[in-house]
Amino acid sequence: MAIKNAQLYEQVVLINEYLQNIVGTIESGVVAINRAGHVTIFNRAAEQLTGLSVDAILGRAIAELPAPLRQPLVATAEDGRARVLAEVELAKPGGSTLPVLCLTSPLREPAGGLLGAVAVLSDLTALKQLEMEQRRAERLAYFEVLAAGIGHEIKNPLVAIKAFAQLLPRKFLDEQFRQEFARVVGREIGRMEHLAGRLRSLARPGGGPHRALDLRAPIADAVELLQPRLDEKGIAIRWAPGPNPCQVLGDHAALEQLFLNLFGNALDAMEAGGALSVRLRSTEGRMIVEVEDTGPGIPDEFLPRIFEPFVTTKLHGSGLGLAICASIANAHRALIYATNVPGQRGAVFTIEFPVEVAASTPVRA
Template sequence: MFSDLTPLKELETGRRRAERLAYFEMLASGIAHEIKNPLVAIKTFAHLLPRRHSDERFIEDFGRIATREIQRMERLLERLHTLSRPSDRLRQPLDLRVPVTEAVETMRAAFEEKNLVVTVVTPPTPCMIRGAHAELGQLFLNLLMNAHEATPPRGMLRVELAVTETHAIATVLDTGPGVPAELLDRVFEPFFTTRQRGSGLGLAICAAIAQTHDAKLKVANQPAGGALFTAEFPLAVAAPAPVSA
C-alpha cells in the first residue's frame, strides 16, 4: 500500500519558504536599523548647519563625524558582503574610553537639539580590554540612542566609565520613564520594543556585542526614575591591587 506524500512535501516546501521569507525580513529590518543610527547623526548636523555655518568648530566636527559615520555604513556593507564567511572576531587590546567618548561625540548635536544635560565621567588612565573597536562603538552608540529617545527635553544623561581590579564598568543613566518592571527581562530580546517606531534591534545588538566580548549587559530602574544600563567588561590585564600604606 502506497501513500501519496505530495501534500506533505508541499507543506514542507511552504514551511521552508516561509522561514526564508521571515529570515530576510529580519535581515532587512536589521540593516535598516544599523544604517539609521549614523544617518541620524549626519542629519542632525545637516539640520543645524544653516544656523551654525559660521561656527568653525561645528564645521570641523560635522566633517569629522560625517566621515566617520559614512565609514561605519561602509563597514556594514562590507560585513553583509562577506556574510557567508564566518567572522574571525579579532579582539585586540584597546582603551574602552575611546569608543565611549566617540559615541558621545557622535550624539552631541542630537543632545544639544533636545537641550539635554549630558555628564561624562571617565578615569584618567586607560581602561584596557580586549575587543573590536567598531563593534564597541556600535554598542555604546545604540545605548546612547536609546537613552536619547527615552529622555524628555531638558532632561539629563550620565555616562560613566569606572575600573575595578578585574573589570571596566560602563554605565548609561537617563531620566526617562524607565522600563516597566514586568518588561525588564525582555528588553534585550530581538524585535522587542515599547516604541511605535522602534525596530527592537538596538538593545538586542548591544547584548550580542557584549556577549562576544565576554561582557555582562544589564538594565535596572533607578529609584528616582530613569533606566540604568550597565556593561561590565573583563580587563585585558587585571588592575593591580591597591598597596596598603
C-alpha cells in the same frame, strides 16, 4: 590471645575487602598516590576513563599517569591542598578527548602528616551533551524569534512597494502619483536597508579582531557622534572619563556601536532638560560602564525581554538595538544588564568587561 589476633585480622581483611569493593564499583574514577610518587589505588572506573589498565599502573611511578591527572595529584601530595579542576581533558584512543571533573584531596595520617593524594574523576560527557542540547534549543528559539521578526519587518515595506508597483502602469502619467511613488518607495526601501544593516551587525557582533584598547575611546567617539542630537534636545551629558587608562580587549567600532545604541535609547526615552550620565569604574578583574538616563525607566513587564530581538515599545522602533548590544557584549565576554534607578526615574544599563585577558596581552598599536 592468638584467637583474638586471628579474629582482628579477619575483621581487617573484611573491612579492606569492603572498601576495595566500594572503590572498585563506584562510578567515579579513583586514583591515589603515595609520597614516594607511586600509584596506590587505580579503580575500574579510572581504567575506563583513562584507557589504562590497573596492572600497568598500580605500584608504578606516577609518570605513567596522563599529565592532566599527574599534575594536580603531585601538587596536592606536595602542599596538602585540595584542588578542583572543572574540566580536565583526557586523551582517548583515536585522537578525541574526554571531559572530566577532577577533585584532588590530600591523604593524611591521623597525626596530620601527608601520606599522598587522591583524585576523584567524574565523566562530564553526559553533562556536556545536555549543555549542548540546551544551547541548541536556545539558539533555535532565538532563531525562530529572529526569523519571525525579519519576516514581519520586511513584509510591511514590501506590501507598500507592491501596491504602488501595481498601480504604476495605470497611473504612470499622473504626476502627483509619480511623486508619491518616489517618496513612499524610497522611504520603504530605506527602511529595509536599515534593517539589513542592523542584521549585519547582529551577525558579526565582535567586529574585527580584538585588541587591547582603552574603553574611554569608543565611549568618547559615541558621545561626539551623538552630540548634535543631545544639543538639539537640550539634554546634558555627564561624562568625565578620568585620568586612568581603562584597558580591555575588544573591537573599537563594535564597542562604539554598542554605546551609540545605548545612548540613542536614552535619548529616545528623555524629554528636553534630561541628563545622560556615563560612568566608568574598575573593580577587581572588571571594567564597569554605567549608562544612566533621567527618562521614565523601563516598564517592569518589559525588563526581562528588552535584549530580545524585535522587542520594541516604539512606533517605528526596530527592537534590534539592544539585541545588537547583547551580542556585541557577548563577543567581548562582557555582561550587560538593565535596571531602573531605585527610588527615582530613569534606566541604568551596565556593562561589565573582564580585564584579566587584557592585562596579560601586550598593547598593540
